[in-house]
Amino acid sequence: MIDAHKVAAARVAAAARLPYLASALFATTVRADPGSGTIGVDRAWTVRADPAVVEALPVDQLARLLIHLTAHVVRDHAGRADGLDRREHWNRAADAEINDDLEDAVPDVAPDRPEDLGCEPGRFAEHYYEAGAEGPRRWDCGSGADGRPDACEDGIGREQAALLRLGTAAEIHAQPPGTVPGGWQRWAESVLPSKVDWRRVLAAEVRAAVAAVSGMVDYSYRRPARRPHPDVLLPALVRPVPDVAIVVDTSGSMHDELLARALAEVEAVLKRAGLRRVRVLAVDTAVHAVRSVSRAAQVELAGGGGTDMGAGIEAAAVLRPRPSVVVVLTDGFTPWPDRPPRGIRVVVGLLSDGWHENPPEWARTVVIEGA
């Protein structure tokens, strides 16, 4: 039947390659599935392998395929596919999420990468599913990948799977910086409890603020309507595009890495909301720099000293054009104004390593926790 020695060798090779995946790799069982023409994984972490396919793959490729299939169940691609109808497309999207990291990709089996769906790398399967181009599925990774209904009588149950996921994420988190591929890093960050929340909440707050503003319709004379008579100036119906400013606390007490990540997150949310350019103000006690940037990476985080975010919000409020949404990223050790500037919604991303002071109630606040 299955060449058990070959499977064992491949599993050891896989665990040596990605040590943080070892527990998950060894939690899977491998079972013969003659005639299926594929090697896939089911919802209960059982690798169902056609012995002929095992036979045809060199040990190294089999090892990489085991990593790939284990990644499907560790990243809960089946659970995340709930409610989706294009299962084969989801399988490819999930493959793209895994194969994002060049060193993990298997060239000949389960080959789809973000480029194959016409997407930029560095995203999650949900993005590739939405934005990716449809195409034929070249490898069936099983119900553990595409989430199709499947009677798995034994294997890993829901609770044990959740523990294996958290354990794997914690292992990844414990690795020295730079040793874990970006895709695994992103996944681990999305799973660890302290980190999952703030991104969603921050995204929701920023989106809500932007939507509230862009939903407003006013009658404005800024742009004349086409008019039948040259002497009559009619108001035009204007749907304002919200202007967003980000006020960044650059005082010495800030955590640079956390701040950079928060900034990148805000940028991504705004980009998804269709805003290409935002203005960023670097602030400690005084406003250092107001720069219009199109990428968060262009922001120089220089400053130091005491903080006054009130000064930053004030500076944002007098920008032209006037922003309607101000996002403040701070550790919270700052005086605040008594009330927000008129007509401006303020969202505060509060960077915290355990405890923080509360910003005023008139702002929507999201606590952003570090490692």
Ligand SMILES: [Zn+2]
């Ligand atoms: Zn796959």
